[in-house]
Amino acid sequence: MSFRSLDSAAGADWFLAATAGAAPDAFATEIPARVPGQVHLDLVAAGGIPDPYDGANETQLAWIGRTDWRYRTVFDWHDDGHGRHDLVALGLDTAATIRLNGQLIARTANQHRSYRFDVRDALVEGENELVVEFRAPLDFADEQEQLLGARPHVNHHPFNAMRKMACDFGWDWGIDLSSSGIWKSIGIDSWSGVRIAGVRPLVEVSAPLGDRARGRLDARVSLEWADAASAADTEITVQVAGATATALASAGTTEVGIVVDAGEVDVWWPRGYGAQPRYEVTLSAGDDRWSALVGFRSVQLDTTPDELGTPFTIIVNGRVVNIRGANWIPDDTFVTRVDPERYLSRVTDAVEANMNLLRVWGGGLYEHDDFYDICDQLGVLVWQDFLFACAAYAEEEPMRGEVEAEAREHVARLSRHPSLVLWNGCNENIWGYLEWDWRRRLEGRTWGEGYYFELLPSIVAELDPTRPYSPGSPFSFMRYAHPNDARHGTMHLWDVWNERDYTAYREHEPRFASEFGFQGPPAWTTLTGAVHDEPLDPYGEQMLVHQKADQGNVKLERGLGAHLPKWRDVDEWHFATQLNQARALAFGIEHFRSLYPRNTGQVVWQLNDSWPVISWAAVDFSGIRKPAWHALRRVYGDRLLTVQPHDGGAVLVAHNDHDDPWRGEVQVTRMTLDGDRLAAETHALELGARESARFPLGAEVLATTDAAGEFVLVRAGDGVADALWYFSEDPELKLRSSADALAVEWSTGDGDGETARLTVTASSLVKDLVLQADRIAPGARVDSGLVTLAAGDSHTFVVTGTGGAELTGHDRFPTLCSVNDLIA
Template sequence: MTVIELSENWTVTATAGPAPENVAGHAIPAQVPGSVHLDLHRAGVIDEPFDGANETAQQWIGDVDWTFETTFRWHENGSERRDLVAEGLDTIATVTLNGVEIGRTQNQHRSYRFDIVSALVEGENTLRVAFAAPVPAAHARSEEHDARPHVNHHPYNAVRKMASSFGWDWGIDVAGAGIWKPIRIETWDTARIASVRPLVDVRTGDAGATGILDAHIEIERADGLKQKAVQVDVEIDGQTVTAEIAAGATSAHVHVEVADADLWWPRSHGAQPLYDLAVRLVGLDEWTRRIGFRTVRVDIAPDEHGTPYAVYVNEQLVHIRGANWIPDHAFLTEIDGDRYARRIADATEANMNLLRIWGGGIYESEEFYTICDEQGVLVQQDFLLACAAYAEEEWLADEIEAEARESIARLSAHPSLAIWNGNNENIVGYSDWGWRATLNGKTWGEAYYRRLFPRLLAELDPTRFYSAGSPYSFSSYVSPNLDTHGTTHIWDVWNEKDYTAYADWKPRFVAEFGFQGPPAWTTLTNVVHDSPLEPYGEQMLVHQKAGDGNLKLERGYGPHLPAPATIDDWHWATQLNQAAAVRFGISYFRSLAPYNTGTIVWQLNDDWPVISWAAVDFAERRKPLWYALKAVYEPRFITVQPQEGILAAVLLNDHADAWSGDVAIRRIAFDGTLLAEATVAAEIVARGEATIAIPSELQTPADAAGEVLVIDAPGFGRGVHNFAEVVDQRLEKSPFDVSAEAVDGAVRVTVTARSYVRDVFVLADRGHVDAAVDSGLVTLLPGESHAFLVTGAPAGTDPAAFTAPLVLRHAGDLQA
């Protein structure tokens, strides 16, 4: 096979629509893979799309037809087949080669292969990809095929384009066009490998684990080899199994068994051994991947409480500590392997073991899945239907089936992929959001969730678990978002309740919940330039996409924190309250184990600089929420919860080893005076939990505003229970001594408490824009010290910069 990569000499031209005079009809240099927004910005035609209020000023881009063009040279090589392979076109396009139309596309989420034998010429060739304006196209298709309900302002449900590119309640509206994945010419003879689905299983017995591989190979034949047999070899773990694909046949199934196989485990349950797999069409083509042997099942068998949702890998229960994942950049081609690695490290370093790929984004990349394979991060991949009703007629159904088939096959090699999910919130939308009456009998997507996707998985990959939606109760006769059944989304808290209302639910598994907070100060002020800077400034609100978002932030901190007097205090208070809200929720949900088997917080990451639910902002700065997640997702974790009218300490031991020891419980005044104490012996089985009733003398404070309950156990992070909210506590504004010194290219900031210190944090970027801190939201008792290590600031940075009042903060400094 000969491959010609078509990544050079591209231009993009506005050919129709409301383009400015300096753009319309002018060929602008373009990068492929890329996006028209990025090309326009590089050419100096538009300002930075994420800055200020540029989103509004640049809406015309989505209303314009764009044509990408390149020239390349080709010389006759005698090959029988000549294909143009486009891995990703965004989205509705007509492709011509030397003026000859060779294909049309209408789906960003699939690849295309076009026969160009009749159009390819000796010497210079001209390739054009003409994209229809996405926003008018979406509206036109919606009207043509009967409009259906959707969130946000554009009918993204009428086109197979990434839904969030049209804007979301955390995302910028940058619906544009582009060749977003590689495009190339492949010339070949005889046959090629079209796809490989390496499906795995494990058989256990006295002799150990046997890894079972069933490799399903699809080939494409050129005319010259249609009536000849071909040989396929499958090599793994030092053995090769050979099969013959008979004349005229296009598929093969090869079964291989690997004795004494090392099993792949999710992180904190074991190692992640990966086996090199090679599939060879002998003398013609080769396909290679790394695979892992493991089994996955999800228990949804009804019980006396309702319906569980319990994930088992290799028949071992995995308590899910996860996060929802959105596209990590609004312009997908800006995400490289290194950025994926850093983002997944944000998950693993926060003790997460699962990422859910949300249905308004993309089928994630090979880089993403490869890193998850290596790091032991389980993945739930949504099919790409989100928060909308979708037509089931042929014009849309054919495309949805094509993309699903391709993605199921492509991702089947990855042991990290555990669960396929049919949609995000579409079933609950039909059931609870009033869609049924609006639709008045029109199709809405049920055929995809209950018939198409299960059928495709049964055909192509029956080894993964499938859920028809999220949330989902696994019954047609139970509300899809009932907390006692299956997976639950809890958004009433953010939208209308105090965060302590998380305790009003008793969920089996929480697949979405979260609370907003702003990004790091530097991330925010790099793009928001209101003067004066305030929560309701014009540009601030451009970077707050949630309905009444900043009002909800105010309502959210009101019962918990003193009202901030300055924009600096508003920023700190809303970040702190975001962390407190999610910490409260996860602490409560985890205390319900084993009844509750997991949480997937919304969300890990951002796709642009924005006030949002993310734990890590777009500029890759970890918000206080991230440090809270790291703490509450510790495998060994202590939380204090009210149970049947008294306080109880719940100890969770998500380790492979049992634990036993003494649990020390103390009630302490803010000045350090020990008011009462008790020691309780406890034993916890592996992957188990224990509940300890707090002794009566420790249950009730004499002075709620000035006392705290502390629980210590060897091997666990400390459990702290505040008897009052910050707004009601007598926290000192200056409760600690601090020193800072340069150490080995970093800065060590040491805080020593004189009285009780609640949630001390270094806003490192306010000391230097490149700085980051290793720990955060630290609570100290009088006499205790903690050293924060600040890295990233250039040599010579004054260590005292990280002890300044707007940098080194704690809950008490919000007091008047």
Template sequence: MTVIPLTDDWTFTAVSGPAPDAIAGRAIPARVPGSVHLDLERAGLIAAPFDGANETEQQWIGDVDWRFETSFEWSDDGSDRRELVAEGLDTLAVVTLNGVEVGRTQNQHRSYRLDIGEALREGRNELVIDFAAPVPAAHARSEEHGERFHVNHHPYNALRKMASSFGWDWGIDVAAAGIWRPIRVEGWSTARIASVRPLVSVAGTTGVVDAHIEIDRADHLTADTLRVEVEIAGVVREAEVTGSAAHVRVEVPDAELWWPRGHGEQPLYDIEVRLAGGSPDARLDAWSRRIGFRTVRVDVAADEHGSPFALHVNGRLVQVRGANWIPDHAFITEVDRDRYRRRIADATDANMNLLRVWGGGIYESDDFYELCDEQGVLVWQDFLFACAAYAEEEWLASEVEAEAREAITRLSSHPSLVVWCGNNENIVGYSEWGWRKDLGGKTWGDGYYRRVLPGLLAELDSTRFYAAGSPYSFSRYISPNLDTHGTVHIWDVWNEKDYAHYRDWKPRFVAEFGFQGPPAWTTLVESVHDSPMDPYGEQMLVHQKANEGNLKLERGYGPHLPEPRTIEDWHWATQLNQAAAMRFGISYFRSLAPYNTGTIVWQLNDDWPVISWAAVDFAERRKPLWYALKAVYEPRFATVQPSADGLAVTLLNDIDEDWEGEVAARRLTFAGEVLAEERIPAAVAARGAATIELPASVAVAADAAGEVLEVEADGLARTLHDFAEVKDQSLAADPLEIEASRDGDAVRIRVTARSYVRDAMILADRGHRDASVDTGLVSLLAGESHEFVVSGAPGDADPTAFAARDVLRHAGDLRG
């Protein structure tokens, strides 16, 4: 096989639409793969898309038809077939080679292999790809085929294009066009490996791989015998191929099992597939990946409470501690393997074991899934349908099937992938959001979720679990968002209430829930330049996409925190309240184990600088929420919850060892006086939970505003229970003794509490934009000390900068 990568010497031109005069008709250098917006910025023709209110000023980009052009040298090497392989074109494109149209595309989520044998010529070849403007195209298709419900302002459901590129309630509207994955010319002869599906099972101690190999033949009329070999762990099996497909089974004795993180190791086995044949019998092609041996089962069978959503890997129940994943950059070509690695580390460092790839984004690159394989991070993958009704007629259905076939096949080697899901919120939208009346009998996607997609999985890869949607109750006769059945999305709390109402729910499994907060201060002010800074400033609202988002922030913190007096206090209060909301919700949901089997918080990451639900902002700064998630996702965890008799402590022991010991509960004044103390023997089985009622002596405060409950159990993290909200507590505004020092490359901030301190946090970026801190949201009893370690600041940075009032914050400083 010969390959000519087409990465160099591209230009792009605005050929029609509302491009400014300085841009229209001008050939501009392009990076491939790349983004129109970023190429325009690099050429100095537009300002930074994420800055200020530039989003509004640059909406014209999505209304323009763009032409991409390059040339390449080619000479005939005798190959039987010559093809243009485009791994990702976004989205509606006409491909022309030397003036000959060789193909049309209409799907960002799949690849295309175009026969260019008749169009190629010796020497220089001219390749042109004309992209239709996505925004008017989406509207035109919607009008042509019948408008269907969608959230946000553009009918993204009329195109097979990343939905969130048109904007979301956390995302910038930068819908454009271009070449977003590699493109190349391939020449080959006789035959090539088109795809491999290495489907894994386990039989006793033997790992079994059923490798399904699809073959492309240069001459479809020829049925010469080919030979395919599959090798795993030194075991080689082969088969003769007379048609276009082969099945080879390889059994690996004493195979090591792949486990989710926290349950065991993640051994990965190399698999290589080799194709030979022709005359003479020659190596024609090869394919290699890594696989892991494991089994997957999800229990949704009816029980006395309703029906669970209980994920089992290798026969063991996995309590899911996860987060939802969105594209990690609005311009997705900017996400490389290292960025994926850092973001997945954000998940694993916070004790997460699952990421849900949300249906309004993309099927991520192989790098993402490979890193999850290595780290033992389970993956729930949505098919790409989100918050909309989708046509099921041929004009869209053929592309849906093609993209699903490719995605299922491409991802079939990854042991981390355990759940496929038909859509995000479309079934509940039809059932409960009023779509049915407005659709007037039009198709809306039900056939995809209940027939097409499960049918393709049955055909191509039945080794994973399939859910028709999220949320979903696993019955057509039950509300899809009923907390006693299956999975739920909890959004009434954010949209209508404050976070105390998470206790109104008793869910079996929470697949989405979240609370907003702003990004780190530096991330915010480097993109928002209102003067003075204000939550309702013009640019601030450009970077707040949620409907009435800032009003919801205020309603959310109102019952809990004092009213902020400055923009700095607003920023800290809303970040703190976001963290408190998720800490409250997850602690409660985990206390329901084993009735509740998991939570997937919305969301891990951001795709641009924005006020959002993310734990890690676009600039890769960990928000206070991240530190809260790390704490509440500890495998061994204790939480105090209301009970019928007062208060109870639930002990969670999500490791393979039993726990037995004493639970020590103390009620103290903020000054540190012990008012009552109890010691209670307890035991928790491995992977189990236990709940212990607390005696009234410690569970009932005489002065709720000035007392705190401490619960300790050896080997479990300490938990502190507040008897009152911050706004009602007698917290000191200045309760800390602070020492700042440098220790090599690090800065150490040692704090000692003169009285009770609630949620001390160093906002490290405010001390230096490159700084980060190891711990956060640290609560201290009177007399206790804690040392924060700050890294990333240059050697000449003043250590005392990280002890300043606007850097070292705590809940009590909102009161004084």
């Protein structure tokens, strides 16, 4: 067996040209192209267009999505004697016509599928020409909508009429580019006899005792035969964990099941619960070989009704996992640029923010195996949506056939990954049908119900019965309940961002919060690298190009509410709105975690960005961790202290989401901003593993006589973040200026010229210190943020990647920022 790659990296020369549509005439001439790749990237590389992410270029480049494009390559081929020669295309975006030496091979219309075509009759000895033509995606979507019938959707274009990444058409955080291209590898696969077409290595474990269990591998092997007439019986061999099993596949058999008793194995756990051991599975059939890593673990979803309603509890290896996670979107709109290094960086962002789950959202992609491999390795659970989001979808052909084909492919492909613990039917579509006026507009047309309640769960049950399935998010897991009912299942909370102050989070008691969030701008250099308004202004022309949410910057301003004053300049706007995003997320998550065990998880919207934009992300497109990320790291800590209002007073909640008991003392002190102790009490902690406890605060520590000049500090030490309680909003606090309240000192000394330390010591309360390291040097990064110092406290920020930049002047606003700078 042999594979001839036609990727650019393997030496293939590809060329791109516009063939019809809105393109200027100059683009009818061929330019060099890269495969895998995308049209926009080729045009940028050739100097034909500017960076689509820069300034207001998005609108200027809209013609690209209204243009038909042709990819062409010429390659040498010689018959090596194999019985089959297949053209394998792992990803075509999207409506493509494939011709080999002028012969029509196929027409495809699904970005989310791979394709294999027998082309032995089209190949010729010597020079061959392969042409892949793409229909303009915006025109194709419009045409399909006319054929299928118009159905409700969010945003500008009928993305729901074709099987293409929905957010490529723009989203309330995403640029509207609608690119085309051969976005995954392509080549000629030559083979004889039998081919391993796919393997589903389904694992089972007996009830684990600690970190060991008895493992069982049920390998479901799909086979394809080059020539049924000359096929011969073939032995299939599977090995894992030192155990081997074989089976004889009769000639022409298309699927074989082989069970391997792996004996006692090390169990795979989510991070925070144990280690992540994996075992190599190797499989042979004739001359073909297959191998992959698997992890032995079990997973269940508990939605058994209880006295409170319907829980949503993920159970791994028989243990409840309290979820602390984030929603994941494509990490670059130009998805071909997302390589293993970028995946690792972003998943590491999740891990270091104390997350244990990422939800791959239904308006994006089934991600590359690299993403799931990294989650397997780091112990990050994956919730995978099927790709349906915020729209009604036709259930008639050809849509239904495409949906079934892609679902079957990816359920089978991802079945080996221990990190994948849940398949979810759709994002918000069941909610939309009920509440967003879809029923009237649909006039009886199909909308996706058959997918979410019949087709998709049947495919999961058939191909991977080891994993649970949810019809949608939000969903209540009962027929006669609203899908977004706090008492049942999963809940999306968007009233806060869209309509209300973030304190309204305390009015919700969700069993599981699978979407909620608040916006903030990206880091300063990320923002100003793409927005060039003069002067820079929150409502500038280019600034609003990089704000996709409806009235987004108005909502940012409104969201400051009584919490922070309105900015006096754009530097204050940038910091204040970043800070308010961080506070809103922390406020909501602390409340939700205080409800444990009623609430079993939070999945914040969102971890990452797909381009430089003002958004809900905790990590911006440049990979810079926003203040929101530092807030998440604190409130997602294994051990959390939070003060919550209760019965006219306040209660201290301690949540120990850790395998070890939490024993110690918590000091609760009411003090002046300048550090005078006014009242104190001590609480003894005796929490078992995965337990929560509540401690009412005494009247004395809450009996303030100066609401603007006092606060309550809750401190346990041992690396547990402090909790704080204030009697007034920040604009009323008697905060001293940071210049007056902080002593600062820069130091270097690592000898590399790349690392610096800023040590700050407070003589009075300094709230939410943030060092915007990228203002020192674009590549600089800081280890900590959102640090609140009581009088006498010190903290050292460690800055890397300074490049030897001058540090003078970077110890005050707008590089070193705090609430004090906004108030005093």
